[in-house]
Amino acid sequence: MRKTIIAGNWKMNKLISEAKVLVQELKELVSGITEIEIVVCPVYTSLYVVSQEIKGSNIKLGAQDCFWEESGAYTGEVSPVMLKDVGVEFVVLGHSERRQYFCETDEWVNKKTKKAIEIGLRPIVCVGEKLEEREAGKTFSIIEKQLEGGLGNLSPEEIKKVVIAYEPVWAIGTGKTATPEQAQEVHKFIRNWLSEKFGDEIAEGITIQYGGSVKPGNAKDLLSQKDIDGALVGGASLKAQDFAQIIKAGL
Ligand code: PGA
Numbered sequence: 499m500r501k502t503i504i505a506g507n508w509k510m511n512k513l514i515s516e517a518k519v520l521v522q523e524l525k526e527l528v529s530g531i532t533e534i535e536i537v538v539c540p541v542y543t544s545l546y547v548v549s550q551e552i553k554g555s556n557i558k559l560g561a562q563d564c565f566w567e568e569s570g571a572y573t574g575e576v577s578p579v580m581l582k583d584v585g586v587e588f589v590v591l592g593h594s595e596r597r598q599y600f601c602e603t604d605e606w607v608n609k610k611t612k613k614a615i616e617i618g619l620r621p622i623v624c625v626g627e628k629l630e631e632r633e634a635g636k637t638f639s640i641i642e643k644q645l646e647g648g649l650g651n652l653s654p655e656e657i658k659k660v661v662i663a664y665e666p667v668w669a670i671g672t673g674k675t676a677t678p679e680q681a682q683e684v685h686k687f688i689r690n691w692l693s694e695k696f697g698d699e700i701a702e703g704i705t706i707q708y709g710g711s712v713k714p715g716n717a718k719d720l721l722s723q724k725d726i727d728g729a730l731v732g733g734a735s736l737k738a739q740d741f742a743q744i745i746k747a748g749l
Contacts, residue, residue, distance in 0.1 A: 500705045502721070502748045503661055503728040505537035505560055505622060506735025507590060507709075517544035521551045523738035531556055534748050535728075537588050538735070542576055549585035560588035560622070563596060566609040568617075578610075578617040589614050590622045590730070592648055594667045604647025611648060615659045622661045622707070622730065623648055625688070629668035638687055645691050657696050661705045662688055663730040669710025671732060678719045678726075681708045685725035714740050717747035 512520060517540045528536055539560035540548050549559050565575035581589060591614065592607035607623060614621045625644040627637045641664070649657060664684050666676050676684075685706050692701035708720050709730030720726055728748065734740040 500703050500727050501535050502533070503535040503537065503622075503705050503707060504745050504748055505539060505588065505590075505663075505707065505728070505730050506741050507539045507560075507562060507593070507730055507732050508541065508735060509562070509595070509732055510541060511736055512540060512544060514544050514547050517541075518547050518551060520736070520738055521548050521557065524741060525552065525555050525557060527738055527742035528556065528745055531745065531749070534745055536745055539588070539590055545581070545584045545586060558587045559585050560590060561586045562590050562593065564589050564591070564610060564614060564619070566606075566613040568613075578614045578619050582617055582619060586619060588620045588622055588661070590624065590663075592644070593624045594626055594665060594670060598667075604644055607644075607648040608651065611660065612652070612656065615652075615656050620659050620661060622663050624663045624665050624709070624730070626665040626667050626670075626710070632666065632668065637684065641684060641687060642691060645688065650695070654696050654700055657692070657700060658703065661707060661728070663707040663709050664688060665709035665730060667710075671711070673711050675711040675713075675716050675720070676708070678723050681720060682723040682725055685723065689725050712744060714743035714747065717744040721748045 537558045537560045539562050561581045564578045568577050568579045591610050596602040611621045627640040631640050669676050705727040707728040707730045708726050712729045712731045713734050
């Protein structure tokens with residue numbers, strides 16, 4: 499069966515020294531937990547120091563984005579080969595903040611996802627509707643469009659490597675969480691899409707995380723839903739205590 503994956507998306511936060519302290523604290527708090535895959539996604543500048551700190555621990559390293567070429571004249575970009583070189587295993591792709599502020603498209607998400615898998619990384623591909631889309635009754639059509647555009651042409655072998663994160667845009671960083679029922683409804687929709695596209699067996703094996711104001715107080719209710727297999731945590735992952743509590747809520 500699928501494994502619960504709880505990932506901390508640190509976004510554009512923490513200097514190198516702060517990242518080091520945060521991961522040291524976390525390491526202590528979650529030592530011995532093997533039932534859950536624990537991932538932290540620092541900014542690029544802290545990847546190396548965090549990779550050194552987590553050596554031999556149960557914490558894995560993730561990045562927040564990558565490009566689809568391996569090297570070359572792409573000023574400002576970081577390639578999946580470079581991420582792998584520093585010890586990264588997971589990479590968040592198509593986060594709504596990247597879609598909103600950096601014009602990330604489903605086509606780009608698709609190219610990045612395919613390349614990341616080819617290089618041996620596990621992409622965490624984010625999908626989610628905006629508030630006005632939810633209010634207009636378009637949630638499922640938006641999610642389907644993002645899934646089709648980002649993942650529709652993957653092979654069965656490729657999709658098995660993917661983690662999907664459902665993150666309603668209106669719940670990110672706002673303190674407004676989707677209710678467990680609202681989240682479960684969309685997770686079920688995503689699982690059905692996967693079944694139709696890749697078959698039941700593959701769909702049952704894919705981890706679908708929920709993200710958007712996950713906190714120690716709501717994590718258990720969310721994670722106990724049938725199709726919620728983990729969490730992508732922003733704000734609360736910046737405090738070791740809070741993130742550790744969220745991880746323990748998944749046990
Ligand atoms: P949040 O962010 O937990 O701060 O809402 C989640 C995310 O953007 O991944």
